[in-house]
Amino acid sequence: TQLLEQSPQFLSIQEGENLTVYCNSSSVFSSLQWYRQEPGEGPVLLVTVVTGGEVKKLKRLTFQFGDARKDSSLHITAAQPGDTGLYLCAGGSRYNTDKLIFGTGTRLQVFP
Amino acid sequence: EPEVTQTPSHQVTQMGQEVILRCVPISNHLYFYWYRQILGQKVEFLVSFYNNEISEKSEIFDDQFSVERPDGSNFTLKIRSTKLEDSAMYFCASSETGLAGEEQYFGPGTRLTVT
Structure with a gap:
């Protein structure tokens, strides 16, 4: 069974601080997607990484896929209150193109 | 921008009743998915x-679950005899070709409450 563990589970920081969220597994994934989910809404895709070692930037957000494609990280620079939300990583199975396996989630709160 | 839509947004039903959750995937997408998220837990395929x-x-x-694409646009999830533990958010998603590494786009979800 493929599992994705995210850390930390909760994160409360002040506006302007930097933070990193980790997504780890013992399994290899064909791709890793990061989503953000607001209360009562569906996950909204932020980025997809597919190549080991790949780094993608989305404004103040930097996403990295581990060389072995077993882990990923999300780094936010100078966090803002608008970054508050639930961040989810989701892995595409190496052997099956269908399902996404979701991580346990990181709930971020940024205080002004 | 095209999006996945779901109806209803909230469904309350009694234990043992049948429910049908509806989804309209993005029009040119070929792969469709249902996920659920029990309150406080992770999203599950x-x-x-x-x-x-x-x-x-x-x-x-x-066997209590079934899916159907009754026409060219709708994609449904049916739960024949609901149980209390079926209470969750149900998300529909679609992707263009289903290939590895391809994005899946999620709808806003249907909150199912079984009483």
Whole structure:
């Protein structure tokens, strides 16, 4: 069974601080997607990484896929209150193109 | 921008009743999915659907569940006899071709409450 563990589970920081969220597994994934989910809404895709070692930037957000494609990280620079939300990583199975396996989630709160 | 839509947004039903959750995937997408999220827990895969057939299903997707694409636009999830533990947010998603690494786009979800 493929599992994705995210850390930390909760994160409360002040506006302007930097933070990193980790997504780890013992399994290899064909791709890793990061989503953000607001209360009562569906996950909204932020980025997809597919190549080991790949780094993608989305404004103040930097996403990295581990060389072995077993882990990923999300780094936010100078966090803002608008970054508050639930961040989810989701892995595409190496052997099956269908399902996404979701991580346990990181709930971020940024205080002004 | 095209999006996945779901109806209803909230469904309350009594234990043992049948419910049908509806989804309209993005129009040119070929792969459709249902996921669920029990309150406070992670999002879990239920089933994927391609070319009018189930492509893969999880252990959660037992005989009480079924999926259907009754016409060219709708994709439905039916729960025949609901249980209390079926209470969750149900998300529909779609992807263009289902290839590895391709994005899945999620709808806003249906909150199912079984009493």
